Amino acid sequence: MTTLDIVMVIVRVSISAFVPLCFLAVCVTMERRVAGFVQDRSGPNRAGIYGFRAGGLVQNLADGIKLAFKEDIISEHVEHKFLYVLAPIISMAAAIISFALIPFADTLVLDGKAYVMQGIPWDTGILWFLAVTGFSVYGIILAGWSSTNKYSLLGALRSASQVISYEIPMGLAVISLLIVYGSINLSDIARFQGQNWLGFIPMWGIFLQPLAAVIFIVAAFAECNRTPFDLAEGESELVAGFHLEYSAMKFAVFFMGEYVAMFASSAVIVTLFFGGYNIPFFSTDFLIRNIKPVAFVMLVILPVFMFYFAKWIRRNNRSQYPRENDPREAEATVYIRCFWILIGVIEVFLLAILAFAQPDTAAAHLLVALMQICTFLLKVTLMLFVYVWVRWTIPRFRYDQLQILGWQKLLPLALLNIFVTGAIVVALG
Amino acid sequence: MYIDTLFSIFALTAVAGSLGLVLFRHPMRSALCLAVTMISLAGIYALLSAKLIFLLQLIVYAGAVTALIVFIIMFLNLREKDLPEENERFTYFIGGAVVLIPVAWFMIKVMKSIPEVKNSIVGNGFGSIKEVGQMLFTNWLVPFEIISLLLLVTLIGAVVLAGIRRESND
Numbered sequence: 101m102t103t104l105d106i107v108m109v110i111v112r113v114s115i116s117a118f119v120p121l122c123f124l125a126v127c128v129t130m131e132r133r134v135a136g137f138v139q140d141r142s143g144p145n146r147a148g149i150y151g152f153r154a155g156g157l158v159q160n161l162a163d164g165i166k167l168a169f170k171e172d173i174i175s176e177h178v179e180h181k182f183l184y185v186l187a188p189i190i191s192m193a194a195a196i197i198s199f200a201l202i203p204f205a206d207t208l209v210l211d212g213k214a215y216v217m218q219g220i221p222w223d224t225g226i227l228w229f230l231a232v233t234g235f236s237v238y239g240i241i242l243a244g245w246s247s248t249n250k251y252s253l254l255g256a257l258r259s260a261s262q263v264i265s266y267e268i269p270m271g272l273a274v275i276s277l278l279i280v281y282g283s284i285n286l287s288d289i290a291r292f293q294g295q296n297w298l299g300f301i302p303m304w305g306i307f308l309q310p311l312a313a314v315i316f317i318v319a320a321f322a323e324c325n326r327t328p329f330d331l332a333e334g335e336s337e338l339v340a341g342f343h344l345e346y347s348a349m350k351f352a353v354f355f356m357g358e359y360v361a362m363f364a365s366s367a368v369i370v371t372l373f374f375g376g377y378n379i380p381f382f383s384t385d386f387l388i389r390n391i392k393p394v395a396f397v398m399l400v401i402l403p404v405f406m407f408y409f410a411k412w413i414r415r416n417n418r419s420q421y422p423r424e425n426d427p428r429e430a431e432a433t434v435y436i437r438c439f440w441i442l443i444g445v446i447e448v449f450l451l452a453i454l455a456f457a458q459p460d461t462a463a464a465h466l467l468v469a470l471m472q473i474c475t476f477l478l479k480v481t482l483m484l485f486v487y488v489w490v491r492w493t494i495p496r497f498r499y500d501q502l503q504i505l506g507w508q509k510l511l512p513l514a515l516l517n518i519f520v521t522g523a524i525v526v527a528l529g
Numbered sequence: 530m531y532i533d534t535l536f537s538i539f540a541l542t543a544v545a546g547s548l549g550l551v552l553f554r555h556p557m558r559s560a561l562c563l564a565v566t567m568i569s570l571a572g573i574y575a576l577l578s579a580k581l582i583f584l585l586q587l588i589v590y591a592g593a594v595t596a597l598i599v600f601i602i603m604f605l606n607l608r609e610k611d612l613p614e615e616n617e618r619f620t621y622f623i624g625g626a627v628v629l630i631p632v633a634w635f636m637i638k639v640m641k642s643i644p645e646v647k648n649s650i651v652g653n654g655f656g657s658i659k660e661v662g663q664m665l666f667t668n669w670l671v672p673f674e675i676i677s678l679l680l681l682v683t684l685i686g687a688v689v690l691a692g693i694r695r696e697s698n699d
């Protein structure tokens with residue numbers, strides 16, 4: 101192994117392990133801000149460091165510190181303390197490793213060597229995701245059972261049976277997709293979606309398999325125990341569900357695991373149905389061959405984008421009532437300056453590429469990989485927004501409605517989809 | 530080299546898990562030990578370059594079957610006091626061990642007679658999903674179809690049994 105190999109292993113593993121954790125902050129902030137927007141209030145806008153509130157991000161820091169320093173209570177009546185502590189660890193670990201096989205950029209070629217841009221460069225793709233999300237059931241069951249509390253037990257029962265029953269339509273929806281893509285490898289699937297159909301429609305899963313997309317997305321919502329399927333923590337009936345007895349950091353680990361699982365499943369949805377890391381209409385080869393025009397376009401677009409972004413910050417970051425020397429305006433000025441400095445640094449790099457880089461060199465490959473990572477994360481963020489949006493829009497299902505939806509609607513639809521897809525693929529040869 | 534180390538780790542956890550399965554009194558602990566054994570077996574399959582079987586082991590046995598067992602134990606809230614008394618447990622253990630000695634002796638003898646082979650990852654897509662699938666649908670088509678018929682029969686049987694119980698409950 102050369103030094104480059106080792107560096108690439110470290111880079112890929114840290115991206116696939118730390119990006120979901122960093123996106124926790126994004127998810128939680130987005131959840132709170134969107135909840136505020138939907139309910140016609142401001143959301144978190146008080147917590148700040150010297151007046152810097154970072155659009156609500158500092159609230160997460162405050163919550164994290166609070167949870168870390170709270171007293172960690174294990175009630176007397178908990179008989180199986182080991183299993184009780186093990187449960188949050190299982191749900192967090194399962195959530196993090198389910199992201200390990202998702203490609204976040206096209207295969208990177210450096211020094212004539214190809215590096216598959218996944219945490220674990222393995223070709224078993226979607227099966228790994230199904231296997232690992234299956235383990236998260238253990239976390240739920242153990243938490244609910246070892247708490248020795250009837251609310252926890254009921255929550256765990258609901259949640260576990262929901263996860264187990266929605267795994268089936270999910271797996272069947274995946275099968276019809278695999279018939280279309282002809283591969284189980286998520287990198288191959290993402291590359292397939294980089295092609296264009298009739299020259300102008302990207303061959304994304306959502307266009308090729310709309311029914312499978314709907315089934316998979318609904319099942320993914322249920323797997324994450326998100327509204328409208330969050331009966332496991334129906335507050336009005338079960339207090340909080342399976343994590344009722346957990347306090348302090350153990351609760352925080354459950355909470356984080358839930359959001360990491362949400363991130364991983366949005367990443368899978370994006371990879372299967374929304375073209376993964378592909379920038380629409382531009383294949384990786386095209387970008388690498390035309391690196392100079394691409395760098396030039398980025399050079400022009402970024403300041404324009406930043407100009408409007410600065411205006412947006414200016415418009416939204418001010419006091420609700422007229423104030424003299426509004427501190428929030430000063431805060432906004434600081435943010436805008438920071439962003440302009442960041443844009444400036446990126447512009448310098450782009451200029452260097454424009455001036456020196458040749459097509460098909462390491463610099464070109466790296467730039468394209470970075471652009472694809474940004475595209476991937478942008479798509480995942482949009483999908484996370486859909487999760488949050490649905491949560492604050494749709495009311496909760498009743499439990500029998502949930503099971504009827506899973507077994508009597510989604511399952512036959514998924515089976516039908518497999519037959520229709522198979523017939524069409526065979527007919528078209 | 531590291532394959533041998535990994536093999537020892539997986540083998541030891543598999544044996545420890547199955548010992549725990551038998552020795553723990555509490556059903557939940559036994560079931561979780563079963564899960565540990567299943568996962569370590571999956572690791573051993575992965576070392577044998579059987580990727581597909583590794584994943585199926587994780588999905589079906591560790592993910593679904595054992596999870597269902599754990600779920601049922603939670604559902605019925607089984608405790609140690611719900612189980613029958615087993616006063617002669619250790620007598621049975623010792624008796625079973627004595628009976629197994631000749632078998633174990635035979636197995637050790639067989640193991641020793643196998644020539645030593647260097648552990649390595651088999652290449653050429655051996656054990657990958659595509660290879661196994663092509664093998665199944667060309668050389669082993671008839672057995673594959675017969676087994677799928679068997680699965681269909683069990684599926685229908687399960688549905689019929691569940692239907693009968695619902696009628697008698699009404």
